[in-house]
Amino acid sequence: MSTFYQKRARMRIIILGFFFMIWLVGLTIRLLQLQVFEHPRLKTEVLEQNQNRNTIHPKRGTIYDCTGNILARSLPIQSVFFSPFKGEPSHLQLEKIKKLKKILNLSENELQNIYKRIERNASFIWIKRKVDPEKEEKVRRLSLSGIYFLEENKRFYPHGKLAAHLLGRVNIDDIGASGIEYKYNSILEGKKGEHLILRDAKKREYRFEILKEPEAGKDLILTIDETIQYYAEKELKKAMLKTGASWGTVIISQPSTGEILAMANYPTGDLNNPPPMPLSLDRNKAIHHNFEPGSTFKIVTASAALEARKINLTDSFDCSKGFIRVAGKTIRDHELFGVLSFPEIIIHSSNVGTIQFGQLIGEEIFFKTIRAFGFGQKTGIDLPAEEKGIFRPLDNWTKISVSSLSIGYEISVTATQMLQAINAIANKGFIISPKVVKKILNSPDVATEKPYRRRRIISERTALVLTSILQKAVQRGTGMTARIRGYKVAGKTGTAQKFDSSIGRYSSTAHTSSFAGFVPADNPVLSMVVVIDEPKGPYSGGEVAAPVFREIASLVLRQLHIPKQEEQLNTIIAERSFRQVER
Incomplete structure (x- = not known):
């Protein structure tokens, strides 16, 4: 009997041993599968569940005006993101997000994007970026799991609307989207870093590791003067509201260096609260808008005539009819004149007289002079997407082209190009590309200055003669409203009819008014171009744009402590210049 039970017990041991061996083999195989074959996949899942790699955006460089005032800077702020548990039901995740909807003002579009990310089992989901401190505190009080x-x-702009079009804006990732922010993005943005966040099974952070340190962006010092920019914007807005114009721009520069002291546009917007579609903030009228300049372009026509020695200052032209016919078209003066000398034609802005001496220049010489002044090509200003204007090749000119170009039609320019042209007169014949960035700060002690280059396009004597004539244009011609007591102002008005494509001809009601000038005339410290588009009521450059020049220039001269001059006209320089040309 005992032998039977012994055999039975031995059989049970064998069977148990057999099943144990099977279990052991199965366990070994499973361990081998987990530890060897599926190890990479499982490790990836664990890492995804318990760590997050995120980009560290460096601090963007600060933008200063030329006196050291901050125009744009970056400040630390908190962003909210969601990192769900592995296997956490979708409906529980959605409940957490719904609790944040009101606090963070989440739109339906934002909610839909978050829901889609949840459905895709994303481990990192932005909820709201760059939230106000008050909202941040409210979210923290909820203590929602998975919300970090x-x-x-x-980016913060201390003065909101000031120089908005010039400075430009950044997108949500602090990357430049327009203006200086875009043009100098590679310098301002620095280099990105990376950090690693490790969490335990309960999603609690237990380790924070910086894998790559970010490098802060470099700072910029602009040529812009904050106070002068304020003056320009204030007076431009005042003129726009008074005239009911559609848009306007003012550019102020230091002629000898090409440095832009102010660049104002109206309408404008607040960079700290840009509109949903900020295209209006991205379009800088000073460099992006082409327009026919009208009579301000006569400074180029006069330069070509003087350089070509086709006229003398004593030459007279009959303008008594008040109109001239060219290639079957009639071009009129804004008022009736008699016989005018060359200087008087510019002083009183006679179209009839300008066309007469313009026809003496010759097409090729005129074309080369216009190109030398920089029209039909970019000025090279350090701002993005500058327009080059429209200036047709000589082969495409018609019988009326010389006459039209002489008075500023059949050519489209930007306000910046007109500034560069008037600066060539102020600089006694040298043309200089305008610029808005003065220095790039590499470190607190080292700065790289932006150089400027100049080249001669007309002779000094031509520039001096034109300066004298432009002084008289302000003293007793169309630019009288630009006069500043105690200072010698040189300038030229412009009034251009706008082409109406709907009727196929120039409008009698829509005009572009402008003024280009510099002061003091014999030693310029500032130059300025004012463009006002489609003013309602009075529309001539002398009535609309020249007064803006006067008001801004008066404030700037006081700001720069430029002493007044006793003589209103330096007749000695004027007469000497006239005699030089006569020789």
Whole structure:
């Protein structure tokens, strides 16, 4: 009997041993599968569940005006993101997000994007970036699991609307989208870093590691003067509201260097609260808008005539009819004149007289002079997407082209190009590309200055003669409203009819009014171009744009402490210049 039970017990041991061996083999195979064959996949899942790699956006460089005032800077701010548990039901994740909807003002579009990310089992989901401190505190009080904060930088513009079109804006990632922010993005943005966040099974952070340190962006010092920019914007806005014009721009520069002291546009907007579609902030009328300049372009026509020695200052032209016919078209003066000398034609802005001496220049010489002044090509200003204007090749000119170009039609220019042209007169014949960035700061002690280059396009004597004539244009011609007591102002008005494509001809009601000038005339410290588009009521450059020049220039001269001059006209320089040309 005992032998039977012994055999039975031995059989049970064998069977148990057999099943144990099977279990052991199965366990070994499973361990081998987990530890060897599926190790990479499982490791990836664990890492995805318990760590996040995120980009560290560097602090963007600060933008200063030429006196050291801050125009744009980046400040630390918190962003909210969601990192769900592995296997956490979708409906629980959505409940957490819904609790944040009101606090963070989440739009339906934002919610839909978040829901889509949840459905895709994303491990990192932005909820709201760059939230206000008050909202941040409210979110923290909820203590929602899986909701975290990440410090980023937000661009802040201390003066809101000031120089908005010039400075430009950045997108949500602090990357330049327009203006200086875009043009100098590679310098301002610095180099990105990377950090690693490790969490335990309960999603609690237990380790924060910086894998790559970010490098802060470099600072910029602009040529812009904050106070002068304010003056320009204030007076431009005043003129726009008074005239009911569609848009306007003012550019102020230091002629000898080409440095832009102010660049104002109206309408404008607040960079700290840009509109949903900020295209209006991205379009800088000073460099992006082409327009026919009208009579301000006569400074180029006069330069070509003087350089070509086709006229003398004593030459007279009969303008008594008040109109001239060219190639079957009639071109009129804004008022009736008699016989005018060459200087008087410019002083009183006679179209009839300008066309007469313009026809003496010759097509090729005129074309080369216009190109030398920089029209039909970019000025090279350090701002993005500059327009080059429209200036047709000589082969495409018609019988009326010389006459039209002489008075500023059949050519489209930008305000910046007109500034560069008037600066050539102020600089006694040298043309200089305008610029808005003065220095790039590599470190607190080292700065790289932006150089400027100049080249002669007309002789000094031509520039001096034109300066004298432009002084008289302000003293007793069409630019009288630009006069500033105690200072010698040189300038030229412009009034251009706008072409109406709907009727196929120039409009009798829509005009572009402008003024280009510099002061003091014999030693310029500032030059300025004012463009006002489609003013309602009075529309001539002398009535609309020249007064803006006067008001801004008066403030700037006081700001720069430029002493008044006793003589209103330096007749000695004027007469000497006239005699030089006569020789």
